[in-house]
Structure formats: C-alpha cells, structure tokens
Amino acid sequence: MNDALNVSHLTKDYGSFKLDDVSFSVPGGTIMGLIGENGAGKSTTIKCILNLVRRDGGEITVFGRDNLTDERAVKGEIGVVLDESLFHDALTPTQIGTMLSRVYPHWDRGCYGGYLKKFELPEKKPLKTFSRGMKMKLALAAAFGAKPRLLILDEATSGLDPVVRDEILDEFLEFIQDEDHAVLISSHITSDLEKAADYITYLHKGKVALTGAKDELLDTYGKLVCSRSDLEEVDRSLLVGSRVGQFGCEALVKDRHAFARRYPSLTVDPVALEDIMVFTGKGDHQ
Numbered sequence: 001m002n003d004a005l006n007v008s009h010l011t012k013d014y015g016s017f018k019l020d021d022v023s024f025s026v027p028g029g030t031i032m033g034l035i036g037e038n039g040a041g042k043s044t045t046i047k048c049i050l051n052l053v054r055r056d057g058g059e060i061t062v063f064g065r066d067n068l069t070d071e072r073a074v075k076g077e078i079g080v081v082l083d084e085s086l087f088h089d090a091l092t093p094t095q096i097g098t099m100l101s102r103v104y105p106h107w108d109r110g111c112y113g114g115y116l117k118k119f120e121l122p123e124k125k126p127l128k129t130f131s132r133g134m135k136m137k138l139a140l141a142a143a144f145g146a147k148p149r150l151l152i153l154d155e156a157t158s159g160l161d162p163v164v165r166d167e168i169l170d171e172f173l174e175f176i177q178d179e180d181h182a183v184l185i186s187s188h189i190t191s192d193l194e195k196a197a198d199y200i201t202y203l204h205k206g207k208v209a210l211t212g213a214k215d216e217l218l219d220t221y222g223k224l225v226c227s228r229s230d231l232e233e234v235d236r237s238l239l240v241g242s243r244v245g246q247f248g249c250e251a252l253v254k255d256r257h258a259f260a261r262r263y264p265s266l267t268v269d270p271v272a273l274e275d276i277m278v279f280t281g282k283g284d285h286q
C-alpha cells in the first residue's frame with residue numbers, strides 16, 4: 001500500500017531560511033508528529049504539502065498522487081486545521097456547514113453535525129462568542145465533515161487546556177483506526193505527541209534531525225547523568241549534546257544500549273522527546 005504522505009527531498013529557499021532536503025513518510029493508519037523549535041520549518045513544510053507555497057525542489061505525494069500534477073484530487077483527500085480560525089467571526093456553525101457543503105465534493109452533513117453535537121458546540125451562535133477551544137473543535141468538525149483521508153494540523157492544539165487537548169487526541173486515535181487514514185500534526189507540545197504519535201520527524205534549522213518510529217527513537221536515545229570528570233572521560237562521538245551544572249552533568253546519548261556496553265558503570269536514563277530537542281539544540285553550541 002502507498003504511504004498516506006510521502007515527502008521526498010523537499011527544498012524551499014527563502015534566502016534567510018532554507019528548508020533543506022526534507023524527507024519523511026506517513027504510513028496509513030498512523031499519526032506523524034512534526035516537532036521542532038520556533039522557525040525550524042514546520043509550517044513551511046506543511047504549506048508546501050498544501051501547495052500554499054511553491055517548493056523549489058523535491059516531491060510530495062498524497063496516497064501516491066503528486067500534489068502538484070494532481071493538485072485537485074490531492075486537495076480532496078486532505079483536511080486541514082491551522083493555528084488560527086479560517087472562518088469569519090460573525091458566522092454560526094450552521095452557516096459554516098452550508099458554506100462548506102458547496103466547497104467540498106464529499107461533504108458529509110451528518111458527520112459534521114455529529115461532531116458539533118459531540119463537542120457540544122452551539123449551532124446557532126456566532127463564532128465571536130466561542131472560546132479558543134470551541135473554535136478549534138469547530139475547525140476539527142469542519143475538517144472531518146470534508147471526509148479527508150489525511151488530516152493535517154499545524155500547531156492547532158497549542159493554547160488549549162490539557163482536557164480539550166486530550167479529547168482531541170482521542171479523536172485522532174479514532175480516526176486512524178481506519179488503515180486508510182493518517183494524521184500529520186505539528187506541535188511544540190512534545191508530551192502530546194509522545195502520547196499519540198506513532199512516528200516522529202524532528203526538524204532542526206530546516207533539516208531533518210531525525211525521523212522514525214517514536215518507540216524506537218525513545219528506546220535508542222538515552223540521558224547520561226554523571227559527574228564532570230566522568231563526562232570528560234566519555235567518547236564525545238557517542239553524545240549529541242551536554243549540559244554541565246553545579247551538581248553534575250547531563251548529556252544525550254545517541255545509542256544507549258551501545259553506550260551501556262562500553263561504559264557499564266555510568267547511568268543512562270530513558271529520554272523524553274523534549275530532551276532530544278533540547279540537547280540537539282545544545283549540540284550546535286558545543
């Protein structure tokens with residue numbers, strides 16, 4: 001089966017910033033978390049997938065179709081939720097549903113209405129009376145109503161409280177129960193992605209710092225906690241970045257199993273995605 005999304009050697013040059021040879025793929029039935037620091041290129045990558053900006057190089061396919069040569073068909077497969085609401089504040093959910101039914105060929109009124117009910121959104125009230133969480137849920141209901149096979153979210157869950165975020169993550173998990181569906185979600189909130197994502201792509205300064213199955217990444221990397229003198233003894237090529245504190249040192253270990261075999265007396269703890277991001281950033285300044 002084709003990947004739901006395949007990004008291959010994607011390049012976009014803004015002059016002051018370059019998205020450089022970005023490749024990753026999202027298999028059907030999975031959630032890919034796109035993580036990275038501010039300005040790492042997450043939104044640019046998503047905009048290239050959606051053809052909102054023209055790429056300079058590379059290839060992007062959605063369910064095997066090229067997003068440039070087959071733009072119309074590809075658009076019909078993607079549901080998008082962005083950081084800010086795309087709908088006018090004076091509109092009500094009912095009016096938005098009517099509007100979207102004219103835009104999307106596969107619009108499913110029942111599905112949209114079902115989500116409005118599930119999320120307890122008032123159908124006749126204008127959006128200006130909605131909280132940020134309610135607007136986000138409405139955007140999600142609208143995205144689902146278009147019957148997409150690939151759902152793309154750009155920082156859509158940041159700014160929401162943990163209860164709403166959790167509710168929404170559950171929706172994604174339900175959505176990907178169908179092997180023909182997939183989700184690409186960019187977020188700063190790495191703990192959410194740790195919970196929900198099957199795959200992680202970490203963008204760092206426009207390049208893919210790492211991409212792969214989340215469980216494998218978390219199992220391979222490790223956090224060394226040791227004294228300054230121990231750190232000085234360690235082969236630096238095994239580490240990504242380190243932090244020297246008043247009471248001890250920490251460093252990100254690339255392969256904790258290989259490291260433990262070479263330095264059995266040193267302690268290597270499991271890592272969180274956030275550790276991988278923080279230490280990779282620090283690795284630049286060593």
Ligand SMILES: Nc1ncnc2c1ncn2[C@@H]1O[C@H](COP(=O)(O)OP(=O)(O)OP(=O)(O)O)[C@@H](O)[C@H]1O
Nearest residue numbers: 014016017036037038039040041042043044045155
């Ligand atoms: N239209 C544009 N013209 C020139 N530079 C741009 C344009 N859009 C984005 N950039 C630059 O590209 C870089 C990457 O931005 P992008 O929005 O993709 O990052 P991001 O990872 O989504 O960041 P954030 O997490 O802060 O949203 C930034 O340095 C930004 O200034």
